[in-house]
Amino acid sequence: MTKPIILTGDRTTGPLHIGHYVGSLRSRLEFQDTHDQYLLLADTQALTDNADDPDKVRRNVIEVALDYLAVGIDPSKTTICLQSQLPALAELSMLYLNFVTVARLERNPTIKDEVRARGFGRDIPAGFLCYPAAQAADITAFKATIVPVGADQAPLIEQTNEIVRRINATASKIILTEAQAVIPKTGRLMGVDGKAKMSKSGGNAIALSSSxxxxxxxxxxxxxxxxxxxxxxxxxxxxxxxxxxxxxxxxxxxxxxxxxxxxxxxxxxxxxxxxxxxxxxxxxxxxxxxxxxxLARDPNYVIDVIRKGTERAKVRTEATKREVVSGIGLFQF
Amino acid sequence: MTKPIILTGDRTTGPLHIGHYVGSLRSRLEFQDTHDQYLLLADTQALTDNADDPDKVRRNVIEVALDYLAVGIDPSKTTICLQSQLPALAELSMLYLNFVTVARLERNPTIKDEVRARGFGRDIPAGFLCYPAAQAADITAFKATIVPVGADQAPLIEQTNEIVRRINATASKIILTEAQAVIPKTGRLMGVDGKAKMSKSGGNAIALSSSxxxxxxxxxxxxxxxxxxxxxxxxxxxxxxxxxxxxxxxxxxxxxxxxxxxxxxxxxxxxxxxxxxxxxxxxxxxxxxxxxxxLARDPNYVIDVIRKGTERAKVRTEATKREVVSGIGLFQF
Missing domain, CATH: 1.10.240.10 (Tyrosyl-Transfer RNA Synthetase)
Incomplete structure (x- = not known):
């Protein structure tokens, strides 16, 4: 019997902290034995609100991968892969953008909250508004059926499933399956200062690499x-x-x-x-x-883990892309 | 001396007509001797307002390519290539969306006019709103400096050049060069019924294949x-x-x-x-x-022309993508 496919990951904007540990890393250690688990180093998504600092996004690809390996993510069980190096994700994102309206993206509660939290005002980067379609591309490209997300992110999975239904309707057959959001029992860990959100930038986090x-x-x-x-x-x-x-x-x-x-x-x-x-x-x-x-003393090993995982992920995501493209009836050699 | 690079193309929504001939095809026959010319079969862009009919978009890939060859476009001089089969275009599109705001896209006069003309109202497909960024990806991926467009499309080239400047500023070096819009002397040919726009769907066109x-x-x-x-x-x-x-x-x-x-x-x-x-x-x-x-009696020949052109275009567009991705400082193996 094949294991159910699970996709999670982290935006590469900073090293992970103990909030990530209780909120997600801990359960990923269990999932890697029971599920076919993919961990996405989400550098492309990180860029949607960090276009002014791509260096930070790049540096933290390695930092986050180090965190994964350090807590016990086993690359022989879990595929660690890099979002920006998987062209099929961008191709599916661009495709899906035609199956969702601007108004629908603007109504997305997660986007609304995040736009407010980031103080974008009218100057929302288009990539940020569009990221629910990109997330739908990630989830469907891996054919993930289980997607662990925070409670505030559940509307993104709904949006993904709407796109799934539209693609299947356009193809007149089931190409993609809907995904299920799994919301962790442990809520978000507060910062050491008592603020609701632990974050490196907030200075209220305990990093996994703390002395x-x-x-x-x-x-x-x-x-x-x-x-x-x-x-x-x-x-x-x-x-x-x-x-x-x-x-x-x-x-x-x-x-x-x-x-x-x-x-x-x-x-x-x-x-x-x-x-x-x-x-x-x-x-x-x-x-x-x-x-x-x-692990940090051998950066080549870490890069090699990411490279191999990305190659594996490429095979899967390219296959899905071909299926979707020809399924909905576009030209394909 | 290398020839200047020119990029044009057509959305694959229907066979071409004599309006296309005077407006663009005729000058492309001259450009193919003086320029390094790329013709993009724009199926991905066609989908931005035809997501309900991908079959039409696919069928017309061949129809438009037949029109190109029939008027005298020579595949040994001009590269005919298929947009959807060039992943770098989607990757650069997704990247550029982070360097343009939603408000800026909404202010684009071409988009405003086209949204009105298509009667989208509030239900603008996100892909349609975002297509100026996708067009910037097309132009820059080929490093085209000359882009023939209708007068109504000139704002799209301005938008491309804004993105070019932001990418270069982020990279702190010149990776991309600005493009110049070339607006044909002959204005748009009216329909046979005197309406301003000749179009197949308007029933007022003379197709290049007319009996x-x-x-x-x-x-x-x-x-x-x-x-x-x-x-x-x-x-x-x-x-x-x-x-x-x-x-x-x-x-x-x-x-x-x-x-x-x-x-x-x-x-x-x-x-x-x-x-x-x-x-x-x-x-x-x-x-x-x-x-x-x-030509229509030998569809394999036409497909082969598109395939070879697309392979050639792939080399060029992938090279540009790598340059942009590492130029702005993202991770690359």
Missing amino acids: PDAISAAVKRMFTDPNHLRVEDPGQVEGNVVFAYLDAFDEDLAAVEQLKEHYRKGGLGDGKLKRRLEDILQVLIEPIRNRRAE | PDAISAAVKRMFTDPNHLRVEDPGQVEGNVVFAYLDAFDEDLAAVEQLKEHYRKGGLGDGKLKRRLEDILQVLIEPIRNRRAE
Whole structure:
């Protein structure tokens, strides 16, 4: 029996952090045994809002690939491939743009939110508005049926499936199959400052390559409960970064529940909690950091992994492109 | 000395007609001796407003190529190539979309006019809005410096040159050169019914493959001067289809001026004029029709011409793509 195909990936705009770890990397380690998994280094998509800094996009191709390998993504099980080097993705994107209206792209809730968040105003790069069609190209080119996305990205999968239906209707046969969004149980990890989004640019992230000192410093400055001044005071668990992280990283769920109870009642100091969290993070990150440093000493190996994965991905994506092009009735030699 | 590079082409939505002949094909026969000429069978662009009928777009790839060869385009001098089979064009299109805003595309006068003409309203296919970026990809991929376009299309070349400047600025060096629009001296040929646009779908065109009877019938029904009822009446030359066609096709300019004078004074009948025009058109079209019929008996030859031209075009467009991608600093193996 063939394994179901899963496509995920990351925009190559910065090294990954522990938010990526709990949100996606951790589950990818499981998926690589149960699914035919493709990881897309999404440099072309990164460019849709980074056209002013292609250098950053290029540099981070290697950084993100290093992160993948360092956490345990195994290139013999998972295909790591580079978006910009897969021409079929661009060809399908351009094709799909004819099957979606400008008004429909503008109505896409994810695009609306992101346009607002980036402060584009009227100056939205056309590539940014069009990226849902490009994402449909990615998903369908690999014939992925399972696509893990954040809850805020679910409308993109709906858009993909609309395009799938239009292509199939035009071809009068089933060429492409609809994809299913898989939304992770763990929500997005907040930043160490308590802000909703952990991001490198926000300065509130713990990178997967962090040094022991950096981890320690990050945990020390974590936002807890501003009213929890003395150890004996009752403390609040909700919105408390340390508890959010314990929920995400501490495998002893029962112990965490006990700590929450104790904290609420009073008598449990932030220092003790933070030491527990720091220990967990140090243990988690140490092998990742070491493996990453080791891999970084051999950039040719990493490039080779990307090259081979991209070659494999090329075979698959070219085949789909040919199927779509001749399926809808365009000329093909 | 290398010849300047010229790029033109046609959307593959129908066989070409004598309007194309005077507007572009005639000058392409000259350009193929003086320029490095590429003719693009623009099936991808045709799809931007024909996504509901890809079959039409495919069929007309061969029809348009037959027209090219029938009028005397020589594949050993001119490269005839198929847009959809040149991945670099899609890749550069997707790249360029990041260097142009949605607002700028919407302000493009050509796009505005065409959106109105096609009655898209709010339902503009995204591919249609984006086609100026795709056209910039076509022009720059071939490094064309000369681009013959209708007067209404000149804003598209401006848009291309804006993208060229942004790419060069991003790369901090000159990778692409700006293109120059060449607007033909002969304006657009009106339809046989006097309407401004000759088009197959408008039923007012004379195809390059027309039979002698079809030519004869088309000339007979040509709109002249509705007030020119009797031979001895003075007639109007302006807006008179027969004179517009004589201006376009009759090589004896002095004779045409004399006829105009005679017609204005009165005493020159429409019948006599139409016979003169019909003779000219019969002489013009006969060899084209015959050569076209001959070529149509060997579709493999035509496909082979397109295939070889496309292979040649691929080498050039891939080279430009690599130059742009590494020039702006993206990852490349």
